Amino acid sequence: MANITSFPDESLGLAADSDVVFLMVPFPAQSHLNQLLSLSHLIRSRGFPVHYAASAIHCRQAKLRHDTLLLNTSGIIFHELPTPPFNSPPPEPYSSVKFPQHLWPSFESSLNLRQPVAALLRELSSSSVDTTTSRTRARRLVVIHDDLMNYVVQDAASVPNAESYSFSCGSTLCTFCLTCQFSGKPFPVVELDPDAIPTLDNCFTPDIASFLSIQSQYDHLKHGTLFSTCRAIEGPYLDLLAQTTHADAAVGKTKQWAVAPLFPVTPNHDKAHPTLEWLDKQPPNSVIYVSFGSSTTMSHEQINELAIGLEESKQRFLWVLRDADRVDIFNAETKILQLPEGFEERVKGVGKVTRDWAPQLGILRHPSVGGFMSHCGWNSCLESLTMGVPLATWPMHSDQPHNALLMTHILKVGVQVMGWGERDELVTSSAIKKSIENLMASNEGHAVRTRAEELSKVIKQSVDDDNWELNSFLTYATRSIN
Numbered sequence: 001m002a003n004i005t006s007f008p009d010e011s012l013g014l015a016a017d018s019d020v021v022f023l024m025v026p027f028p029a030q031s032h033l034n035q036l037l038s039l040s041h042l043i044r045s046r047g048f049p050v051h052y053a054a055s056a057i058h059c060r061q062a063k064l065r066h067d068t069l070l071l072n073t074s075g076i077i078f079h080e081l082p083t084p085p086f087n088s089p090p091p092e093p094y095s096s097v098k099f100p101q102h103l104w105p106s107f108e109s110s111l112n113l114r115q116p117v118a119a120l121l122r123e124l125s126s127s128s129v130d131t132t133t134s135r136t137r138a139r140r141l142v143v144i145h146d147d148l149m150n151y152v153v154q155d156a157a158s159v160p161n162a163e164s165y166s167f168s169c170g171s172t173l174c175t176f177c178l179t180c181q182f183s184g185k186p187f188p189v190v191e192l193d194p195d196a197i198p199t200l201d202n203c204f205t206p207d208i209a210s211f212l213s214i215q216s217q218y219d220h221l222k223h224g225t226l227f228s229t230c231r232a233i234e235g236p237y238l239d240l241l242a243q244t245t246h247a248d249a250a251v252g253k254t255k256q257w258a259v260a261p262l263f264p265v266t267p268n269h270d271k272a273h274p275t276l277e278w279l280d281k282q283p284p285n286s287v288i289y290v291s292f293g294s295s296t297t298m299s300h301e302q303i304n305e306l307a308i309g310l311e312e313s314k315q316r317f318l319w320v321l322r323d324a325d326r327v328d329i330f331n332a333e334t335k336i337l338q339l340p341e342g343f344e345e346r347v348k349g350v351g352k353v354t355r356d357w358a359p360q361l362g363i364l365r366h367p368s369v370g371g372f373m374s375h376c377g378w379n380s381c382l383e384s385l386t387m388g389v390p391l392a393t394w395p396m397h398s399d400q401p402h403n404a405l406l407m408t409h410i411l412k413v414g415v416q417v418m419g420w421g422e423r424d425e426l427v428t429s430s431a432i433k434k435s436i437e438n439l440m441a442s443n444e445g446h447a448v449r450t451r452a453e454e455l456s457k458v459i460k461q462s463v464d465d466d467n468w469e470l471n472s473f474l475t476y477a478t479r480s481i482n
Contacts, residue, residue: 010126015307019139020478021124024052024061025153026119027146028106030294031323031379032169033062035228037076038262039167042467044075046474053120053302055113056080057328088327090335091297099205099397100295106327107211110153118155123158125277144226148211150218157221159195160415163477166219167226170378172237172258174402179370180242183444188240193411198401198420208216224255226473231258232458233385233411257473261386263361265460275361276366277320278352282316285370285449288392289363292375296349298398300338302426305345309432310351315440317351318369320358350393361454364389370449371439373417376403383412386454390419394427394437414438 022043026036031298037052054062059078086105095101140161145153147166156164168175173189177197178186187194200209238258242295270374279287292298292311303321309316321339326332336355342351360380363369364387372384375394381403384391391414393404401423407414417435418427437444459461462468 005096009213016236019049020142021049021140022122022142022144023120024050024111025050025145026054026058027142027169028054028058028110028327029103029146030061030065031377032215033058034066034244035069035169035407036144036167037062037066038227038288039144039259040076041423042262042470043309043474048474048478049077051077051120051124053079053081053117054084057330059086061329065399067219071248076275079120081113081120084112086327088332089356090326090332091324093297093299096424097205097397098296099203099208100297100324101205101207102324103295103327104205104207107148107208108335110149111214113152113153114150117152121153121156121159121162124391127164140478140481147219147225148215150221151379154218154221163223164221165224165226165473166222166409167228169228171381171403171406172229172241172401173232174378174399176237176241176244177358177402179241183244185244188238189410192405196421197405202420203398203401220347225258227258228250228254228260228262228331228382229258230260230459230462231469232455232462234258234406235380252315255285255476257469259467259470259473260382263383264388265386265463273362274356275352275354275358279318279363279366279368282368286440287316287318287368287391288371288373288436289369289375290319290320290356290379290398291360292394293377294325295377296375298337303337304340305429307340308429309436311343311347312429313434313436313440314350314431317347317436318363319351321353321355322357325421361387371436371445373436373439376400376407381407385411385452385455386459388413388449389455390439390445390452392439394418395423397418411451411455413448413455415444415448 004132008036014193024036026033033054040050040052046138052059059080076177081255085111088105089102091100091102100406103275112187119142140163141159143153143156143245144167145164147168150166155163177187181200187197204212227238229238264383293442310319323337324451339353361383364372370388371392371393372389374384375378376391376395378399381391391407393407393414394403395401401420408416415435415438417432439448
């Protein structure tokens with residue numbers, strides 16, 4: 001049985017005022033952990049008991065890195081699921097494959113979570129009454145699981161009072177593109193040349209493609225899908241995907257909800273941090289924020305080219321320079337990535353390099369930030385658009401190439417650092433310099449910033465309207481069934 005992390009006034013029992021309980025089962029990767037924890041908080045804030053189940057390492061990581069002050073983890077019960085030991089190798093900056101293959105041991109090990117999750121399902125879904133506390137167990141257990149954990153939660157289908165819903169952490173555009181590829185159907189998005197659309201083969205490794213295939217075999221067991229997106233951003237692709245899946249007899253009329261953004265969209269009294277203090281001293285919209293997420297590793301040569309491009313652009317910048325996460329972030333040597341000799345001294349007063357975990361949402365929310373050079377992880381794209389910050393796109397792997405196309409070619413809220421067709425080439429300092437100048441100091445940059453700001457208003461309005469889609473999901477998931 002899983003270990004439970006809770007506060008003294010909590011137990012496995014449910015709150016007396018609710019007979020519907022939610023169980024979150026995230027995939028063991030940083031952005032996935034973070035998004036389901038954010039969703040856990042929103043559901044908990046509406047009065048429902050919420051349980052969050054992952055390995056001990058990943059429960060700890062999710063809580064440590066969640067930078068939302070509104071998150072009150074004392075209202076969420078964490079279950080530390082037993083997992084077999086797995087390797088935690090260092091990233092490989094010179095690998096010919098950009099996908100973070102060093103994380104594969106953790107991904108593969110997640111398949112072993114089926115049995116402990118099944119035991120937790122049985123415990124939480126029990127219909128008996130605890131006579132010692134007078135607490136009634138769940139009338140319904142609502143399981144929200146990452147769509148990469150379909151295999152792990154498959155036993156929810158055999159629990160009479162349980163319903164499972166998948167949670168998609170990536171862009172709907174990417175999901176739709178891959179769905180078209182799998183089915184062999186034509187791709188109907190006129191803004192994109194079909195030949196330019198990234199494919200499963202060039203975005204993922206064979207191991208991951210096989211892993212995705214395993215998950216897809218259990219997709220029919222879910223009752224619906226939550227998408228980490230907003231209709232203001234991806235409405236057309238949500239509709240297209242709904243038409244595609246509803247036409248599939250195996251899937252049937254599964255329901256879908258677009259529940260993002262999951263983070264606070266207004267100023268949230270961000271914690272004091274050296275990066276934010278430095279930004280306080282910079283003019284409005286003058287700084288380009290440079291960060292490539294938790295799974296990206298660059299070669300020494302590429303870091304040098306990026307440093308030179310930033311310096312020669314003459315633009316203010318804030319650069320988060322970190323090595324990629326290992327599987328176990330708590331038991332790994334910190335690798336100091338080297339910069340060109342004298343670089344930090346030469347850019348002092350104009351640029352800042354930080355090697356620590358940075359409060360990205362607070363940075364993007366800061367009025368001094370006018371652009372974001374990004375790997376285009378979906379969470380980064382959502383945060384940037386919600387805060388009205390345009391992007392300089394530099395995708396690395398997975399759904400990132402699709403996200404980059406969405407930003408630059410469809411929504412037109414970004415400029416391109418490199419196209420996916422040049423993914424195997426060194427990105428030169430001159431190309432980097434040009435993209436920064438385009439974003440921060442040109443008419444093109446002004447136009448994409450204006451569009452980003454306009455889109456931000458629409459996204460924030462969806463939250464001001466009481467996050468209708470999330471409430472719609474909660475109403476449906478907690479409904480009475482005769």
